[in-house]
């Protein structure tokens with residue numbers, strides 16, 4: 318699969334004191350070419366062979382290759398000869414999408430510098446700005462790289478002006494490259510050595526390492542990626558995780574090139590992986606500090622657990638698949654500690670879970686991985702965002718919509734605007750709408766601005782006067798009517814006629830705001846079967862009985878399971 322260099326067994330890490338190490342990551346807006354540049358850097362330093370097969374080497378997951386996006390940050394150590402010296406360059410590839418900015422920030426905490434990639438045609442986009450600030454606030458050296466200069470409509474001049482204006486970085490510092498063709502990529506490697514400072518880490522200090530990523534391996538348990546901030550660690554050492562205070566023995570450790578390459582030890586300034594018998598990624602929390610049992614140190618600052626912002630119900634398509642889905646979700650969350658899982662059950666969909674994600678793409682990727690890697694068929698309900706409810710008898714608070722915070726002209730064609738939005742408005746279809754309204758030109762990023770009071774109400778859906786628990790939604794008062802009406806219409810289309818009339822209503826408190834009626838209809842499956850064929854009659858009756866099994870009874874109304882799925886499921890794009 319991935320061909321690695323042949324001298325890989327001959328690494329003497331003690332030959333790399335901290336001053337000949339550079340730890341950096343590549344940050345950019347989505348699709349600006351991070352993974353392509355990473356591939357070129359790997360090729361040029363001999364970590365991988367130059368073949369078509371090695372496209373997007375750092376994007377290991379199937380979903381990453383299919384969607385062409387990076388979800389999980391990957392790390393690779395590269396050896397680079399510069400002016401007669403050999404350097405160890407630790408490259409951390411990072412995801413570009415908003416949902417994964419948490420992964421970017423933890424990768425950044427292991428680095429001293431970043432390559433900030435900007436597409437020569439598209440120029441600065443929303444995540445270019447968001448990622449720049451993550452690096453800027455962490456006081457990292459920032460090397461602006463203008464990529465895709467081979468494109469016919471590339472305009473590196475204009476992008477350099479944007480970089481000067483928005484980030485206050487002199488245009489002379491920009492490196493123009495084509496990651497695809499390899500043009501000027503050598504200059505990027507030189508700039509990494511010349512402009513990024515080495516890690517300030519002394520081998521004489523006690524061992525101290527930052528966990529910046531972790532994966533779960535079925536045979537070895539947790540494989541944690543660490544940046545060694547001081548001292549040294551070797552196989553057999555007893556280490557402690559500062560957060561949980563648990564002690565472990567180091568079973569294996571080494572470099573990622575990008576495949577694991579066991580070295581038996583790691584020194585100050587180096588980045589690598591460590592296996593120490595941890596059973597769960599929650600034992601190797603991102604941002605946690607590791608130290609030697611006999612040399613306790615103060616934990617590194619800035620530990621910040623990931624926070625779920627979008628929640629959705631997940632149910633097996635059929636309850637007989639519950640165990641299988643449970644084990645698939647467990648396995649997947651073993652690798653992704655940012656997903657929260659709570660058991661849930663629904664009258665309509667049976668037993669399932671309520672899962673929390675960093676954002677919508679994160680949720681979609683999780684779902685796609687469940688289906689692709691675990692062959693699970695899942696019903697995903699409409700996503701919701703967290704609310705804080707103040708229970709009071711009457712007073713509801715003033716309606717708040719998007720509020721403009723500021724505006725900056727990046728150049729004569731582009732403007733950057735900041736708004737305060739209710740998260741609920743953003744997570745569902747805002748991004749798609751923005752993209753289609755702007756013919757794909759606008760880009761968007763968001764960060765959590767905390768809870769804000771809003772005029773939200775609980776909306777019930779009633780079937781013949783009986784509320785259906787799983788269809789309760791929280792809506793903005795202004796949207797209640799349209800969303801109630803849409804839900805009633807979708808239910809009407811999904812519930813078959815029955816022997817009595819069915820009222821489908823949306824209500825707020827005791828007030829009905831929308832109604833659809835399903836007319837009575839007596840379905841006699843035998844009507845067409847006059848004559849004597851008894852086996853055919855039996856067959857039809859059996860089919861009808863089977864159909865009934867797929868129904869749920871709400872009051873006296875039989876509701877097909879599909880109806881819930883149709884109403885609860887997010888609209889397919």
Ligand SMILES: Nc1nc2c(ncn2[C@@H]2O[C@H](COP(=O)(O)OP(=O)(O)OP(=O)(O)O)[C@@H](O)[C@H]2O)c(=O)[nH]1
Pocket residue numbers: 345346347348349350351352353354385386387411412413414464465466467468494495496497498
């Ligand atoms: N013409 C041209 N295309 C490029 C260049 N670099 C990357 N691309 C193309 O741009 C697209 C996106 O490149 P990726 O490397 O996947 O982008 P990315 O930034 O890693 O994307 P995410 O990981 O999803 O954030 C791919 O189709 C690449 O082939 C370049 O220098 N020139």
